[in-house]
Amino acid sequence: MxxxxxxxxxxxxxxxxxxxxxxxxxxxxxxxxxxxxxxxETRAVEPLEQLLRKGETSKEVYLISRLQEEAGASAGEGSLGLHFDLTVPFARYVLENAGKLQFPFRRYQIQKVWRGERPQEGRYREFLQADxxxxxxxxxxxxxxxxxxxxxxxxxxxxxxxxxxxxxxxxxxxxxxxxxxxxxxxxxxxxxxxxxxxxxxxxxxxxxxxxxxxxxxxxxxxxxxxxxxxxxxxxxxxxxxxxxxxxxxxxxxxxxxxxxxxxxxxxxxxxxxxxxxxxxxxxxxxxxxxxxxxxxxxxxxxxxxxxxxxxxxxxxxxxxxxxxxxxxxxxxxxxxxxxxxxxxxxxTISRSVPTCVLVALVDEERRAESNRIADALRRRGIPTEVAPSAAKYGKQIRYAERRGIPYVWFPGGDEGTGDEVKDIRSGEQVGAAADVWQPPAADLRPTIGG
Amino acid sequence: MxxxxxxxxxxxxxxxxxxxxxxxxxxxxxxxxxxxxxxxETRAVEPLEQLLRKGETSKEVYLISRLQEEAGASAGEGSLGLHFDLTVPFARYVLENAGKLQFPFRRYQIQKVWRGERPQEGRYREFLQADxxxxxxxxxxxxxxxxxxxxxxxxxxxxxxxxxxxxxxxxxxxxxxxxxxxxxxxxxxxxxxxxxxxxxxxxxxxxxxxxxxxxxxxxxxxxxxxxxxxxxxxxxxxxxxxxxxxxxxxxxxxxxxxxxxxxxxxxxxxxxxxxxxxxxxxxxxxxxxxxxxxxxxxxxxxxxxxxxxxxxxxxxxxxxxxxxxxxxxxxxxxxxxxxxxxxxxxxTISRSVPTCVLVALVDEERRAESNRIADALRRRGIPTEVAPSAAKYGKQIRYAERRGIPYVWFPGGDEGTGDEVKDIRSGEQVGAAADVWQPPAADLRPTIGG
Missing domain, CATH: 3.30.930.10 (Bira Bifunctional Protein; Domain 2)
Structure with a gap:
C-alpha cells in the first residue's frame, strides 16, 4: 500500500x-x-434532531453510518451525527438525567468535537474543547x-x-x-x-x-x-x-x-x-x-x-x-x-519522552541486572527505560541524547565496582545506588517552557 | 421536543x-x-482502505459523511471511517511519520474507539481503550x-x-x-x-x-x-x-x-x-x-x-x-x-463532586466576603465552592450533604467573631482562618475504594 x-x-x-x-x-x-x-464525558454522537436544534450549524454536521448498513438508511429517521460542540450534548444530558442530578450542577467536559467544514478554509475538522x-x-x-x-x-x-x-x-x-x-x-x-x-x-x-x-x-x-x-x-x-x-x-x-x-x-x-x-x-x-x-x-x-x-x-x-x-x-x-x-x-518541552533515566546494558545476558535497576528506580517514581540492546556505550548514550533523556545509568562490574550515573548534558558521572539516588526535581519530568 | x-x-x-x-x-x-x-493521540478517522486492511472487521466500521455532502459520495473513493481500535491507526502513524520518529518507539495512546456492532448484542459501540x-x-x-x-x-x-x-x-x-x-x-x-x-x-x-x-x-x-x-x-x-x-x-x-x-x-x-x-x-x-x-x-x-x-x-x-x-x-x-x-x-468514590469545602453565604450582599474565603482556600489547592444562595444555614448544609462535600465554612460575624469550619460528618465545628486551615489529606480529594 x-x-x-x-x-x-x-x-x-x-x-x-x-x-x-x-x-x-x-x-x-x-x-x-x-x-x-x-x-x-458524553458520547461522541447525538441524534441528528438534537444537533439541528440550532439550525444555523446544520451544514457542519458529520453523520455516521454502519458500513454494512442498508443503502439509504442514513440521514433518515434516527440518524446519528458526531457532536460539533459540547454545549448541545450537555444540554441534552441535563434534560435526560435531570432526575438524578443535584442542581445547581457544575460540570467540566474536555472532549474532541467534529465539524464538517470545507477543507480548503484551513479550519480544523476535529478539535479538542474544554468546557x-x-x-x-x-x-x-x-x-x-x-x-x-x-x-x-x-x-x-x-x-x-x-x-x-x-x-x-x-x-x-x-x-x-x-x-x-x-x-x-x-x-x-x-x-x-x-x-x-x-x-x-x-x-x-x-x-x-x-x-x-x-x-x-x-x-x-x-x-x-x-x-x-x-x-x-x-x-x-x-x-x-x-x-x-x-x-x-x-x-x-x-x-x-x-x-x-x-x-x-x-x-x-x-x-x-x-x-x-x-x-x-x-x-x-x-x-x-x-x-x-x-x-x-x-x-x-x-x-x-x-x-x-x-x-x-x-x-x-x-x-x-x-x-x-x-x-x-x-x-x-x-x-x-x-x-x-x-x-x-x-x-517548548525539555525532552521528547517521559523517561528520566536510561539504564545501560553491559551485555544481553545481563539484561536481568539492568531490569532490576530500572525496577528499583521506577518503584521510587523515576521514569526509566532499559537500553534496547547491548551496543557500545557510546551508541547507548546517543539513544538517550536523541530523546533528551538526561541520565544514563551504568551497572557496576563483576569485580564489585558499583553502579554509576552520568548526567549526559554536563558529562558529570558519579557513583549511585538505585534504591536511594534521586534526580533533581526539575529533571524528574519533562518541563514546559515558553 | x-x-x-x-x-x-x-x-x-x-x-x-x-x-x-x-x-x-x-x-x-x-x-x-x-x-x-x-x-x-491519533485522529478519530482513517481512510476506509486503512481500516479494511484487516478484512475480518470490515463489518464493524462506522463511516462518516458530511450532512450536506452530495448523495452517494459516501463509501466511495476517499471515504473516512471512525477507527475501531488504536493499533491500526498507530501502525499508519508510524509509517506516515517514520522519518521523524526515534526507533525503537515506545508510545501509549488512550482514546475512544467505535464499532458498528449490532445493538441487540449489548456490546459497546463507543468505548475507551488504553494501549x-x-x-x-x-x-x-x-x-x-x-x-x-x-x-x-x-x-x-x-x-x-x-x-x-x-x-x-x-x-x-x-x-x-x-x-x-x-x-x-x-x-x-x-x-x-x-x-x-x-x-x-x-x-x-x-x-x-x-x-x-x-x-x-x-x-x-x-x-x-x-x-x-x-x-x-x-x-x-x-x-x-x-x-x-x-x-x-x-x-x-x-x-x-x-x-x-x-x-x-x-x-x-x-x-x-x-x-x-x-x-x-x-x-x-x-x-x-x-x-x-x-x-x-x-x-x-x-x-x-x-x-x-x-x-x-x-x-x-x-x-x-x-x-x-x-x-x-x-x-x-x-x-x-x-x-x-x-x-x-x-x-466506589467518597463524594460526587471534587469540592472539599462549601463556603456558606450570610446574605447575598456579603457574597464578596465568601468569595474571598473561597479564593484563599483555592490558592492553597483546596477545592472550594461558594453556596448558591443565602438560604438558611440548614439548607446550605444540605447542599453540601447531598454532594458528599465534607466541610462547610461559616464566615465570621460583623462583631469580630472569627470564621468557623464544620465537618458535617462528625458535626465538629472549630474556629479557622482561610489562609492557614488545612483539611486532613484524605479529605482533600475524593477517595476511591473497592
Whole structure:
C-alpha cells in the first residue's frame, strides 16, 4: 500500500506536542476541580434532531453510518451525527438525567468535537474543547456569570505563555445580550436579533458594511445605524463603560438590567483578577443561543486569529415543555489555542519522552541486572527505560541524547565496582545506588517552557 | 421536543463514575510514563482502505459523511471511517511519520474507539481503550514481549479491586503463535492458521465443536484434533509448561523458537511479578495479525466475561514495500473493565463532586466576603465552592450533604467573631482562618475504594 498521508483538518500532534497538550489539560482540569466543577464525558454522537436544534450549524454536521448498513438508511429517521460542540450534548444530558442530578450542577467536559467544514478554509475538522458550565433548575442567579471568567483566568494564567511583561496571557471580552437587545429596542429597531447579527460582523465587514447590513436586515435608518456603531465602539476595563452607554441617551428596561449584570461581572473581575476582563460592547456571538452575558477571549499576541475561548449565558437550551434549566458556560478551544502557540514555537518541552533515566546494558545476558535497576528506580517514581540492546556505550548514550533523556545509568562490574550515573548534558558521572539516588526535581519530568 | 433517551451501545458515566474513570486513567498514564512510553493521540478517522486492511472487521466500521455532502459520495473513493481500535491507526502513524520518529518507539495512546456492532448484542459501540506499543525498524528484540505484561501488572495492580486475599486483581494469559503454528505444522496440518482459528473457539463451542471445526476447516484427523486439544489444555504459572508441550512428542523448529520466547516471558514475569502471568496454550487471538507472543487478561471474579486486556506481537502490520516496523503491544479495554466493576458496585468514590469545602453565604450582599474565603482556600489547592444562595444555614448544609462535600465554612460575624469550619460528618465545628486551615489529606480529594 502507498505511504499514508495526513488528512486536511484532522491535526495530529507529535509526542512532544502531545506532552505539552497533556500539561495544559492537567492544568485546566485541576483548576476546574478547584472550583468544584465535576467531570463529565458524553458520547461522541447525538441524534441528528438534537444537533439541528440550532439550525444555523446544520451544514457542519458529520453523520455516521454502519458500513454494512442498508443503502439509504442514513440521514433518515434516527440518524446519528458526531457532536460539533459540547454545549448541545450537555444540554441534552441535563434534560435526560435531570432526575438524578443535584442542581445547581457544575460540570467540566474536555472532549474532541467534529465539524464538517470545507477543507480548503484551513479550519480544523476535529478539535479538542474544554468546557465549564453551571446549570440550575428554573432560575440561575447572575453571580455565576461573574464567576466563569475567573475560572478561565486561573486556568490559563499559569501557562508559560504571553509576554514577559507580567501581563496575563489572555484578555476576556465581556458583553451582555440584554444590553444590545435593550439598546436596539430603545432606538426603535423592531428586530433586535437581526441588528445583533449585523453588528456581530463588524470585524469582518467594517462600519460601512454593518451600516448597509443594518439597513437591509433590520430596516435601520442612518441615525439608528450610527447609534448601533457608537455602542459597539465602547469598551473599558472597569465599570465606567456603563456611563458611556448611558451617555448615548437610550433608555430601555432590558438595557438597564443588562448594564447592571455587566457591571457586576466587571466589578468581580476587577477585584479578583485585575486586567483579565474588558467590557467590550461589540461582542455579540450572533449565531448562538445566548440570552445574557457573552464572552470571547483574545490570546495576547494572537488577537488577529479571533477568540480562543467563548461562551455565555443561555436560558432556553436545556429546557423542554415542563422545565427550564438556564445555564452559563464557556469553552476553551484547546486545539486552536495550541495550534497558534505551536505554530509560533511559543511552547517548548525539555525532552521528547517521559523517561528520566536510561539504564545501560553491559551485555544481553545481563539484561536481568539492568531490569532490576530500572525496577528499583521506577518503584521510587523515576521514569526509566532499559537500553534496547547491548551496543557500545557510546551508541547507548546517543539513544538517550536523541530523546533528551538526561541520565544514563551504568551497572557496576563483576569485580564489585558499583553502579554509576552520568548526567549526559554536563558529562558529570558519579557513583549511585538505585534504591536511594534521586534526580533533581526539575529533571524528574519533562518541563514546559515558553 | 421529547425527552432525550440513551442510545444503545454508547455508555455515559455519571460524574462520580467519571471521577473513578479519571483516577484509573491517571494511574494508567503515570505507569506508562514510568516505563518511558510517550503519549500519542491519533485522529478519530482513517481512510476506509486503512481500516479494511484487516478484512475480518470490515463489518464493524462506522463511516462518516458530511450532512450536506452530495448523495452517494459516501463509501466511495476517499471515504473516512471512525477507527475501531488504536493499533491500526498507530501502525499508519508510524509509517506516515517514520522519518521523524526515534526507533525503537515506545508510545501509549488512550482514546475512544467505535464499532458498528449490532445493538441487540449489548456490546459497546463507543468505548475507551488504553494501549501501549513498542515498534522498531527492521527487527524488534523479543525482550519487549517480556516487558509488556509487567507494565500492565503495575498499571492495574494499584487499583482498589480484586479480593482481599492479597492476589493481583488480574491474570494475564500468555501464549505464542509460533508455538501453535509450529505444533500444528509438526503434526502434519497443512493450514496452521485454520487450525488456530478453530482452537480459538474452544471456549464457545467446546472440545467436540473444535474437533468438528478442525476436521471441516483444517482437514484434521481425529488424532490430529486430539493433539491440538491436548496442547490447548496445557497451562502453568512457571516455565514447566514447556516440558508438558515437549511430552506431546511433536518437533518443529518454529515450535522450538516459540517455546523459547514463551519461557523467557514467563521467567521474567516470575521474577518481577509472581502470580501475574500464566502460560495458557489455548490463547490464540485467532482473527488478528499477531505473529509471536499473544496476551489475554482475566479480571479475577469476572473471568466469564472474557479478556479485559489483549494484544501481542505483530511483524507485518506497520510495514510497506520498503521497510518493516515489527511491534508488540497490548490494549486495556477501559470501558469494558469499568463497566464490569460498576455493574458489580465494586468501585466506589467518597463524594460526587471534587469540592472539599462549601463556603456558606450570610446574605447575598456579603457574597464578596465568601468569595474571598473561597479564593484563599483555592490558592492553597483546596477545592472550594461558594453556596448558591443565602438560604438558611440548614439548607446550605444540605447542599453540601447531598454532594458528599465534607466541610462547610461559616464566615465570621460583623462583631469580630472569627470564621468557623464544620465537618458535617462528625458535626465538629472549630474556629479557622482561610489562609492557614488545612483539611486532613484524605479529605482533600475524593477517595476511591473497592
Amino acid at each position: 502507498s505511504k499514508p498521508r495526513p488528512i486536511s483538518g484532522f491535526p495530529e500532534w507529535a509526542p512532544p506536542q502531545r506532552m505539552i497538550e497533556q500539561y495544559v489539560l492537567d492544568r485546566l482540569r485541576s483548576t476546574f476541580e478547584l472550583y468544584g466543577f465535576a467531570p463529565l 465549564i458550565d453551571v446549570v440550575d433548575r428554573d432560575t440561575l442567579p447572575p453571580h455565576y456569570e461573574a464567576e466563569i471568567p475567573l475560572v478561565i483566568g486561573d486556568a490559563l494564567a499559569g501557562l508559560p505563555i504571553g509576554g514577559t511583561d507580567g501581563r496575563l496571557p489572555i484578555l476576556i471580552q465581556v458583553n451582555n445580550r440584554k444590553v444590545l437587545e435593550g439598546f436596539y429596542r430603545g432606538i426603535g429597531l423592531a428586530d433586535p436579533l437581526a441588528a445583533l447579527r449585523a453588528v456581530d460582523r463588524l470585524d469582518r465587514v467594517g462600519p460601512d458594511g454593518v451600516t448597509k447590513l443594518l439597513a437591509e436586515t433590520a430596516g435601520a435608518t442612518d441615525a439608528q445605524a450610527k447609534a448601533c456603531l457608537a455602542l459597539a465602539e465602547i469598551s473599558a476595563t472597569d465599570p465606567s463603560f456603563a456611563d458611556a452607554v448611558r451617555a448615548l441617551g437610550v433608555t430601555d428596561p432590558l438595557l438597564d438590567e443588562g448594564l447592571a449584570e455587566l457591571v457586576a461581572v466587571m466589578e468581580n473581575a476587577s477585584t479578583y483578577a485585575p486586567g483579565l476582563c474588558v467590557a467590550d460592547l461589540r461582542i455579540a456571538r450572533g449565531l448562538d443561543y445566548y440570552t445574557g452575558t457573552v464572552y470571547e477571549t483574545q490570546l495576547r499576541g494572537f488577537e488577529r486569529f479571533g477568540s480562543v475561548c467563548s461562551g455565555g449565558r443561555y436560558d432556553n437550551l436545556a429546557s423542554d415543555e415542563n422545565v427550564r434549566f438556564p445555564g452559563v458556560g464557556i469553552s476553551i478551544g484547546v486545539t486552536r489555542l495550541l495550534g497558534l502557540l505551536f505554530g509560533a514555537n511559543a511552547l | 421529547s425527552k432525550p433517551r440513551p442510545i444503545s451501545g454508547f455508555p455515559e458515566w455519571a460524574p462520580p463514575q467519571r471521577m473513578i474513570e479519571q483516577y484509573v486513567l491517571d494511574r494508567l498514564r503515570s505507569t506508562f510514563e514510568l516505563y518511558g512510553f510517550a503519549p500519542l 501501549i506499543d513498542v515498534v522498531d525498524r527492521d527487527t524488534l528484540p523479543p525482550h519487549y514481549e517480556a516487558e509488556i505484561p509487567l507494565v500492565i501488572g503495575d498499571a492495574l495492580a494499584g487499583l482498589p479491586i480484586g479480593g482481599t486475599d492479597g492476589r493481583l486483581p488480574i491474570l494475564i494469559q500468555v501464549n505464542n503463535r509460533k508455538v501453535l503454528e509450529g505444533f500444528y505444522r509438526g503434526i502434519g496440518l497443512a493450514d496452521p492458521l485454520a487450525a488456530l482459528r478453530a482452537v480459538d473457539r474452544l471456549d464457545r463451542v467446546g472440545p467436540d465443536g473444535v474437533t468438528k471445526l478442525l476436521a471441516e476447516t483444517a482437514g484434521a484427523t481425529d488424532a490430529q484434533a486430539k493433539a491440538c486439544l491436548a496442547l490447548a489444555e496445557i497451562s502453568a504459572t512457571d516455565p514447566s509448561f514447556a516440558d508438558a508441550v515437549r511430552a506431546l512428542g511433536v518437533t518443529d523448529p518454529l515450535l522450538d523458537e516459540g517455546l523459547a520466547e514463551l519461557v523467557a516471558v514467563m521467567e521474567n514475569a516470575s521474577t518481577y511479578a509472581p502470580g501475574l502471568c500464566v502460560a495458557d496454550l489455548r490463547i490464540a487471538r485467532g482473527l488478528d495479525y499477531y505473529t509471536g507472543t499473544v496476551y489475554e487478561t482475566q479480571l479475577r471474579g469476572f473471568e466469564r466475561f472474557g479478556s479485559v486486556c489483549s494484544g501481542g506481537r505483530y511483524d507485518n502490520l506497520a510495514s510497506d514495500e520498503n521497510v518493516r516496523f515489527p511491534g508488540v503491544g497490548i490494549s486495556i479495554g477501559v470501558t469494558r473493565l469499568l463497566g464490569l466493576l460498576f455493574g458489580a458496585n465494586a468501585l
